[in-house]
Amino acid sequence: MTLTAEERRARILEAVGELGTVRVVHLAERLGLAAVTVRRDIAALADNGLLNRSHGAVSLPRGAATPASTGREWVIGMLVPTAGSYFDEIIAGARAAASAAGARLVLGIAPYGAAEDRAQVGQLLESGVDGLLVTPNWTPDGPSGVGSWISELPLPTVLVERRAPADSVGAGLDSVASDHGHGVMLALRHLAGLGHGAVMLTARQDTWTAYQVRAGYTEGVRLLGLEPRPVIDIEHPGQDSEAIGARIAEGVAEGARAVLVHNDKEAIQLVPVLRARGLRVPEDVAVISYDDVFAALAAPPLTAVAPPKRAVGAAALELLLRRLGSGDERLPVHHLELLPELKIRTSCGGSG
Structure with missing residues (x-):
C-alpha cells in the first residue's frame, strides 16, 4: 500500500527518535523507501524545525521529544x-x-x-x-x-x-x-489588468477575515489607482442576495463592471440574482470570490482568492x-x- 506524505514523515520521525543520528541512506533502507523520497520528506521536516540535517545525516533538534523517545x-x-x-x-x-x-x-x-x-x-x-x-x-x-x-x-x-x-x-x-491584504491585491490587480478601472466589494462585517478583506480593499484601490467605491455590506449572511444584487446592478450602470465578493457562499448565491437582472457573468460583470472553498463548483466556475x-x-x-x-x-x-x-x-x- 502506498504511504501518504504524512505517514512517511511520521515513520521518519519515529525512526530518528529510536536511532538518534542516522545517515539518510541508512534511514531509507530501514524504512524501505526510495532515498530521493526520504530526502524530500526530511527537507520538509527540517524546514519546520522537526529535524536537523548535517553532512548526509539527520537527527532530532536539541532537546526535542517524540513518542519514540518519551513513550508518550x-x-x-x-x-x-x-x-x-x-x-x-x-x-x-x-x-x-x-x-x-x-x-x-x-x-x-x-x-x-x-x-x-x-x-x-x-x-x-x-x-x-x-x-x-x-x-x-x-x-x-x-x-x-x-x-x-x-x-x-x-x-x-x-x-x-x-x-x-x-x-x-x-x-x-x-x-x-493568511495575508488577506495580499489576497485582495491579487484580485484587484487581475481585474485591473483586464481593463477594469473600478471594482466593487461586497463583504461581511462579522468576522476577522472580513475586516482584513475590507482593509486590503481600501489599500489596494489606493495603490492601484482604482476608482474607490463604497463597500456593499452583507448584513445578514445568506439572506441579502436580492438587495446586494440591486446594489451591484446600480454600480454596473455607473461603470463599475467588476465585483469582489466575500465569501464563496455569497458569491454563488449572487450569480443567479444578477442573471435575473439581465447581468451575465462574466460578459456584463466580472466576479471574483474570496475563500475558494466552493467557488470551483459554481456555474460559471468562479475565479477566487484561495488563502492557504x-x-x-x-x-x-x-x-x-x-x-x-x-x-x-x-x-x-x-x-x-x-x-x-x-x-x-x-x-x-x-x-x-
Whole structure:
C-alpha cells in the first residue's frame, strides 16, 4: 500500500527518535523507501524545525521529544469558531501535520459571537493537552484588551488566522495566518489588468477575515489607482442576495463592471440574482470570490482568492511542536503570514 506524505514523515520521525543520528541512506533502507523520497520528506521536516540535517545525516533538534523517545505523544488542543467550510481545511492541515509528527489533535469549537472561547479552552486544558492552537473570536474593532487572557495561558499557544494588536500583551504570542491584504491585491490587480478601472466589494462585517478583506480593499484601490467605491455590506449572511444584487446592478450602470465578493457562499448565491437582472457573468460583470472553498463548483466556475488554509493549519501545528520539543526559551516569537493564491476560472473573462 502506498504511504501518504504524512505517514512517511511520521515513520521518519519515529525512526530518528529510536536511532538518534542516522545517515539518510541508512534511514531509507530501514524504512524501505526510495532515498530521493526520504530526502524530500526530511527537507520538509527540517524546514519546520522537526529535524536537523548535517553532512548526509539527520537527527532530532536539541532537546526535542517524540513518542519514540518519551513513550508518550504530544496532545494538541485546537480551538476554532466553526468546523465547517473554511476551517475544515485548516483543521485538516493541522491534523495531517500532527499525524506526521506522531501527535494527537483534540478539537474545541466556540461559535462566532457565542463568547465561549475561555470556557472551551478551559475544557481543553482539563483534558490534559500539552499545547494550544487558538482561533479566538476577535474583530479588529473589539474592546481594548479583549483576549489578553490568552497570553496568560499556562501552555505554549499559537494563534491561528489571528494576530494580536501590536500594542497588546498578546503581540508576544506565536501566530500563523493568511495575508488577506495580499489576497485582495491579487484580485484587484487581475481585474485591473483586464481593463477594469473600478471594482466593487461586497463583504461581511462579522468576522476577522472580513475586516482584513475590507482593509486590503481600501489599500489596494489606493495603490492601484482604482476608482474607490463604497463597500456593499452583507448584513445578514445568506439572506441579502436580492438587495446586494440591486446594489451591484446600480454600480454596473455607473461603470463599475467588476465585483469582489466575500465569501464563496455569497458569491454563488449572487450569480443567479444578477442573471435575473439581465447581468451575465462574466460578459456584463466580472466576479471574483474570496475563500475558494466552493467557488470551483459554481456555474460559471468562479475565479477566487484561495488563502492557504491547509498550510496555515499545518504550519501552526508544526510551530507549536517545535516550541514544545525544543525546550529552548531563546526560540524567538514567530509571526508567520502565508500568501494566498488567485485561482483563475471563467467568471472574470480573459485568462490568468
